[in-house]
Amino acid sequence: xxxxxxxxxxxxxxxxxxxxxxxxxxxxxxxxxxxxxxxxxxxxxxxxxxxxxxxxxxxxxxxxxxxxxxxxxxxxxxxxxxxxxxxxxxxxxxxxxxxxxxxxxxxxxxxxxxxxxxxxxxxxxxxxxxxxxxxxxxxxxxxxxxxxxxxxxxxxxxxxxxxxxxxxxxxxxxxxxxxxxxxxxxxxxxxxxxxxxxxxxxxxxxxxxxxxxxxxxxxxxxxxxxxxxxxxxxxxxxxxxxxxxxxxxxxxxxxxxxxxxxxxxxxxxxxxxxxxxxxxxxxxxxxxxxxxxx
Numbered sequence: 001x002x003x004x005x006x007x008x009x010x011x012x013x014x015x016x017x018x019x020x021x022x023x024x025x026x027x028x029x030x031x032x033x034x035x036x037x038x039x040x041x042x043x044x045x046x047x048x049x050x051x052x053x054x055x056x057x058x059x060x061x062x063x064x065x066x067x068x069x070x071x072x073x074x075x076x077x078x079x080x081x082x083x084x085x086x087x088x089x090x091x092x093x094x095x096x097x098x099x100x101x102x103x104x105x106x107x108x109x110x111x112x113x114x115x116x117x118x119x120x121x122x123x124x125x126x127x128x129x130x131x132x133x134x135x136x137x138x139x140x141x142x143x144x145x146x147x148x149x150x151x152x153x154x155x156x157x158x159x160x161x162x163x164x165x166x167x168x169x170x171x172x173x174x175x176x177x178x179x180x181x182x183x184x185x186x187x188x189x190x191x192x193x194x195x196x197x198x199x200x201x202x203x204x205x206x207x208x209x210x211x212x213x214x215x216x217x218x219x220x221x222x223x224x225x226x227x228x229x230x231x232x233x234x235x236x237x238x239x240x241x242x243x244x245x246x247x248x249x250x251x252x253x254x255x256x257x258x259x260x261x262x263x264x265x266x267x268x269x270x271x272x273x274x275x276x277x278x279x280x281x282x283x284x285x286x287x288x289x290x291x292x293x294x
């Protein structure tokens with residue numbers, strides 16, 4: 001099994017806010033996304049790039065996964081953002097407005113020319129109508145090792161803007177697109193993170209949307225405020241009951257009498273080997289979370 005990295009909570013931090021960049025060292029987010037794009041005003045782009053890359057190079061963030069969201073390559077900042085991010089060598093570079101696999105191929109070509117560290121992976125924002133229509137094609141870019149694609153990130157606010165869709169409680173209008181992107185990601189073996197929840201004062205609504213994202217199959221949720229971290233970490237982690245059930249399933253299939261069986265009766269429930277495979281992933285995720293930052 002490929003090693004699992006917890007991505008329950010991915011907190012956007014504005015790259016222009018030096019205090020926020022420092023504060024992230026002590027937050028319990030699994031992922032910190034230093035944002036050079038939407039959260040930064042045009043006249044602060046260069047300063048934000050410099051201080052984000054310096055912070056990533058200096059370190060001090062423990063086991064948190066560090067990702068830099070650059071500006072789109074076609075903007076006046078994108079190429080310089082990418083070059084600086086390559087030098088900083090974060091865990092990931094998040095590319096906005098990805099609407100085709102060709103965009104990722106172009107990024108991969110630049111990474112090779114810039115001599116990017118192998119550890120730096122590419123994450124793709126799925127936030128345009130074309131991205132939804134081309135989701136499988138974009139995800140298939142992960143098969144090309146040069147693209148380094150390892151994660152989709154849903155940009156639900158931009159998607160709503162471009163489609164004129166209303167973001168309603170329960171997200172009935174958004175669910176078909178969320179699930180399309182999720183199916184594409186899973187088909188090509190990459191992770192996928194749910195979009196942000198905009199209301200900071202609605203804790204109950206936030207928890208409900210996290211639960212919906214978890215049930216849909218997302219690996220975690222992108223966040224806009226540190227107050228959202230604890231709930232996301234809790235909801236996207238396996239419950240104690242799930243962990244105990246997973247242990248029981250794995251243990252049962254490890255018994256000599258079940259070695260050649262495709263399905264067994266476990267406490268009155270028919271359990272197949274595919275359930276054992278799922279159970280092993282639950283246990284691996286729980287173990288990875290236990291090793292994560294507090």
